Amino acid sequence: MKKLFLFVFALSLFVIQAAQASTPKDTLVMAFNIDEIISLDPAEIFEFANAEYAANAYDRLINYDVDNVSKIYPGIAESWDISDDGLSYTFKIRKGVTFASGNTLSADDVVFSLRRVVLLDKSPAFILTQFGFTPENVEKTIAKVDDYTVKILVDQAYAPTFFLYCLTSTAGSVLDKKEVMAHEKDGDLGYGWLKTGYAGSGPYTLRTWKASEIMILDANKNYWGDAPKLRRIIIRHIAGSAGQRMLLEKGDIDMARNLTADDLKNLEKNKDIKFQKRAKGRIYYLGLNQKNKYLKIPEVRQALKYLIDYKGMEQTILSGKATIHQAFLPKSFLGALEETPFSLDIEKAKTLLKKAGLENGFCVTMDTRNTEPVTSMALSIQSTFAKVGIKLEIIPGDGKQTLTKYRARRHDIYIGDWGPDYMDPHTNADAFARNPDNADDAKSKPLAWRNAWDIPEMTKKADAAVLERDTAKRARMYMDLQRQHQQISPFVIMFQDIEVVAERADVNNFILGPSFDSNFYRYTTK
Template sequence: MSHVTLARPVGRLLRAATLATLLAGTGAAAVLAATPKDTLVVAWAIDDIITMDPAESFEISAGEIMGNTYDRLVRLNIEDPSKLYGDIAQSWTVSEDAKLYTFKLKPNLKFASGNPITAEDVAYSFQRAVKLDKSPAFILTQFGLTKDNVEQKVKAVDPTTVTLEVDKPYAPTLVLNCLSANIAAIVDKKLVESKAQNGDMGYGWLKTNYAGSGPYKIREWRANEILALERNDNYHGEKPKLPRVIYRHVKEAATQRLLLEKGDADIARNLTPQDLQALAASKDIKTTDRPKGTVYYISLNQKNGTLAKPEVRQAFKYLIDYDGLGKTLLKDIGIVHQNFLPVGLLGASTDAPFKLDVDKAKELLAKAGLSNGFKVTMDVRTVQPVQGIAENIQQTAKRAGIDIEIIPGDGRQTLTKYRARNHDIYIGQWGADYWDPHTNADTFARNPNNADDAATKPVAWRNAWDIPELTKQTDAAVLERDAEKRAEMYKKIQAEFRDTSPIAIIYQMNEVAAYRTNVEGLRVGVTSDTTYMFNVSKK
């Protein structure tokens, strides 16, 4: 079990009755009691969290933790995602050739450790992320940064000035938006290097520890159980209104609702349409929602010869009951959507050519020589609505002669298997890492190297989908400076993706958070890292 070792256990920070509730599900009996006034308790399925290192963290739940605990040069404006504001950057300039970015840091900044934040820390953070080369590193390496050149391309000019040199004249909005992503979080070089072992740049230590400067600091993490944040008194901006936030891993939506109703949780995050309907009449509970830059999809591994047949790929798109799901499992929490760009991003298409058509699917399967169907497995994270969608697809596929065996697992298990390309079928979600269309085009419609040992491993690679021509189109779109032309390029890419890909987009998430009426300031972000708990207070 992964955990952060701390000076004081989080239990001492909570009243005994609430602690018993937090430990329910691990063997202790639940005690119904209000949460402490100075602590925000969030019931959420956080079993997808694998690491606390921003250079490696690439999961939805972990993204939110990173957004609340680490600073970066710039941040997304959650009220208007088309705009950015300086986080630790006071100002920035872009050279005329759009290849050199210069950032001036705000003065007198400190990490949670008390160490000063300098341009050297910024340069080190970028260099470390590129050299470690973990899953999200491509967000930086796409700009020509490599292990060999990153120390020359990202430099501390003086204690408060850092420069970034990119290899091509990308749209500056793309580069800056990428620098708002978690991979660009700033880590405390002095602290991290003091924990380094055998030149690992603190990688072993930071997987379960903290070295940031954000509004909150990570106090304790017990995988699949609890994650505690504590106010960072060295934070440069307005301090969080609450001293601490406790994320409790609660997989079942019904249990989240019960905890919320009884006052044992302040916020619930994975509620089903049925749960939301049940809460609608409560005077003690409110909801807030927002369309999110997250899409859910089903993908077919092209290493499986049967699933690699073009007709099979298309058949699966006609075996999804989009309308039925939209009216039941996804009601209020999702918007039926068949394109990899979520609505809200430049060039997002709303075309939806597919609907449940078992006869059409059978025709396609017959063309592929599979009139008698076949057997296949599907890896599924056991949370709603993913599990319900999987069971729904299992039933519709059966009508076309496809026998799907569902293999359940927690978020870490299914993700690890998926990232190793060891699945047959996978149902996943992808949240925008930054607010630019390339964030999703780069993973769904780009696969520069389909080899097993490829350095870049986007969703297309995870499903062994070799697409050199579509990759070229995506590479061209990222260099187009005219917004209208660029939008049209992405619409063309999405159309080809719908027609040929082994991936069917099912819906765009409309995230709903239910909360007790004494909670104020809760606002769902458009990306996984922009739901800011540091803005939340309790009456």
């Protein structure tokens, strides 16, 4: 009887504790839509969620201050020199750094990592290959001088910060050569293994990843810098905003990353929840495929820019999560243009369509990812297009479906977002205002190419801007380029993202940076 009593007492105590349960004190649990993650290899990572993973699991040669992006500071490279002619960069590698595996980090690992990006030639390879690196010359252009010195030769005297900012990107991650090559198969440089494996030296290591389900990171016991404050990071894939909000309110998670404006409002009076906001480099836009017989007409492109309810969406759908922005460089970038010449103007749009001989409108489709706020934005656009007779069919899909179609130039209109790959203005100029080869089988496939926009003269202007070493003059060149782009491009640029993170009150020091790969976990406490 006594044993039965003790059992019932223990069981009731367990139930009480479970009802009052919270996440472990040494663990951060966040809800985050991570269905876009298709690879964990830094040479292939090209989406928001896995770029954030790489920023917390891998080190880079250099870093930038998230509160002052013009300030670049040492990472794995403790110092660097640039030759007077601007063609040679020499990096001194920090001694005493070990990978999570226990292997010592040296110049061999840095050289291997950068060369590997070029040799594999996956989506982010252009970040490095734009400096003239090729599989044929990479052994000479990216080379080891001694065990702790690396010398890199670029093909032109670019603005110095351009190359340095590129090394702060995911493509600049330093990999454990011994660990990667131990898993090489058929000369793949460990690519097959690293799609789901880990070979870094960052503050957190990969413990588990199950696609569209969960990712678990553990503190790196061998980390060379200040030790991470929390032992573990658990990222749960929760696609829906309502589900994220419910879990946060119950205390089952510490942080929600993808809440809609409505769910954020519902949490405002909850004393157990607080918010962190940061303007990000991500911009929302429409891409108008120039293979479409209607969208290639200049007056139609211009008309669509007057058929967006910018203010209405900013105040309702986006409420606090984005601000109107109509140029390809986000605010805070060198040369960013903050002029907003377009607003909802039905009569002006009608006049432009009449000039194009399309006063009765036309039919067109728009590929839309099945997530907020994009879905609601698409519905708003469908409504305003209808006011001038344009019948817009919305084609929903997940991230993989819509991106695959977009990258193949098989869309009419694509609505989505774009985040800079590094903090230099060329990152977005290269995407939106440059298309060196408009052929279907072109090697370089920026956003201008995806929308079949053939722009040899604008491409020359973008190329000139990236070579300008006078910072003030360079900024003016980008502003002029954006003004021209606003008026003639097949891009309807609408908003700049403001990321809002909802946290439990006991969560502190989660670093929300200006880019999708500058959100850092290592300082977070509970």
